[in-house]
Amino acid sequence: MSSTPSGENLDRRTRRRGDAIFRMLAQGSGAALLVIMAAIAVFLVLQAVPALNADTTSFLTTLKWAPDGTPSSFGIAALAFGSVLTSLLALLISVPVAVGVALATSHYAPRWLARPLAYVVDLLAAVPSVVFGLWGLTYLVPNIIAPSTSLNHYLGFIPFFASNGTYGKSIFAASIVLAVMAIPIISAISREVFIQTPRDQVEAAWAIGATKWEMVRTAILPYGRSGIISGTVLGFGRAIGETIAVALVLSANYEISLHILEPGGNTIAANIATRYGEAGEIGRGALIASGLVLFIITLIVNFGARAIVGKNSRGGAS
């Protein structure tokens, strides 16, 4: 068919065109992904600005949330405080447990048990957050009252455990639910790094007569530090962005209080879910503004995690 030179040229050109189109499609998809990320920032800002202009008080320092009131007044202070407090408490609970699970699945459990255990913990990540919220609401909240009362009774002199005598839908309960949701992330990432510990370091520890714990402390934990750190940061990102579970478990108020056992507290994400239905025009803009703050926090957290991991892995290699 392509015996003439011109025919051969034509054939080659159409073939190149197919390649060029496919390449453009693939590259265009990559570019479209960047456009989506940029659009998220742009449209959140665009829709937040009118509400921020209508706000008669300072957005960064106001505690209360009354954007549709006259005059409109709302601020991120109490919400941001609640988000950070619940997430940090969740990490306080979940990091030790998750590192323990990671050690169990990487070095402690026998082979026949390690795989199913890792699998079950992974399934924990698959349970929808609304189901965790429902469980927190109907099971955890009623059952947390007794331990909260004893914590307050014996440790009430510490400000965290002070209380006005009521317990239940508290920051403490929300943190436990968030901790359960963060465990699979932290343990999966820590485990990945633990099992990559150089074999000679482990063998060297055994060879000088170390017990298992001494081997873990001198070989695995120092090597796995970057994994624990990046897992923790990603777990923080998961906890601070969690909306529905917290909205179901917390009874919302807009105060800054360290009394984690008392009902009350709120987070940026949960506030969006609970106030969205009733929000008017300014109210919706205000919620978008709070979402923008959440977006910025998670961006900082993600960049931070990458920087830490990058630095540590370079340090580990040298």
Add this chain to the structure above:
Amino acid sequence: MTLVGVASTVSSALIRTRLSAWSLTAIAVGTVAVTVVLFAATPMQGRVAFLLFAAALYVTALTTVSALVEGRRRAKDRLVTSIVVACSGAAVLPLIAVLGFTIAKGTAVLSGSFLTHTMRGVAEQDANGGIYQAIIGTLEQVGLATLMAVPFGLLVAIYLVEYSSGRFGRFVSFFVDVMTGLPSIVAGLFIFALWILALGQSFSGFAGSMALTVLMLPTVVRSAEEMLKIVPDSLREGSYALGIQKWVTVVRIVLPSALAGIVTGVMLAIARVTGETAPLLVTVFGNPALNFNPFSGAQASLPLFVFSEAGLPNETAINRAWAAALVLILVVLVLNVVARVLARLVSVRS
């Protein structure tokens, strides 16, 4: 000290007495007995408290005995092993609790009529009503999101593996990571700000599936990228050697070799977004009646149904929430298990 002397000290340290299996059993039986007596004689009660107390007592006794017989180092080692076991229990327990609770509460309400009826005209305290509208809504929203996210995500993955070189590729890859960390509520607010506020569209299933697409994309890209990377270069080179164009090679040779792995990743991504509630709340809004058309008007969805019923101060409503949660959890877990079994089968063959 002579060499023989050193050697004997070392060997005596090495062969120091260790606790036998018999003594471990004795400690366990002893702790349970002490706990039983304590719970009978003092106001302490409750099954959970019993287990916790017995476990704590066992660990304390074991560590103390070990410190006396085996020395401090062994005792510390035993303590840490106990802690690791306790951590595993603490991580597995919530899953069992949540699953057990959902099954127990959910099966009480779940029935054929619950699956085939809607909530139209059903008051919150009425016992009838069902989740038909929510099942249809979730199927349509997740289906549309899959239709958009899979081709898009595959193309991005193909770009990253087959074409990208240099700065732009690293840039895209970096933002895929950033997208992975995007909170789901922010994805919902983005579509709300763009589609509903800026473009003046109404709440709809399609708006929800756009938000779900944003959440599915990074998962699909990352899993497909991993799979494409492990396709051996010899396959590509063989294809080029036969004079086949690059894009035909990618579509006909590389993609089919990685297909099973890509399907696994897509199923995990579907499982992830099926349970998403927050983004749908601000884009789909929820609807007690059936709306078949995902492109117009508010729709229902399973996770939204669970959320709205759970928020009602009414026992029958909360029971409906549990039944819907059971259906949701079954769908998500089945997707997960099938995806992982598939992954295992494929990895064994290769």
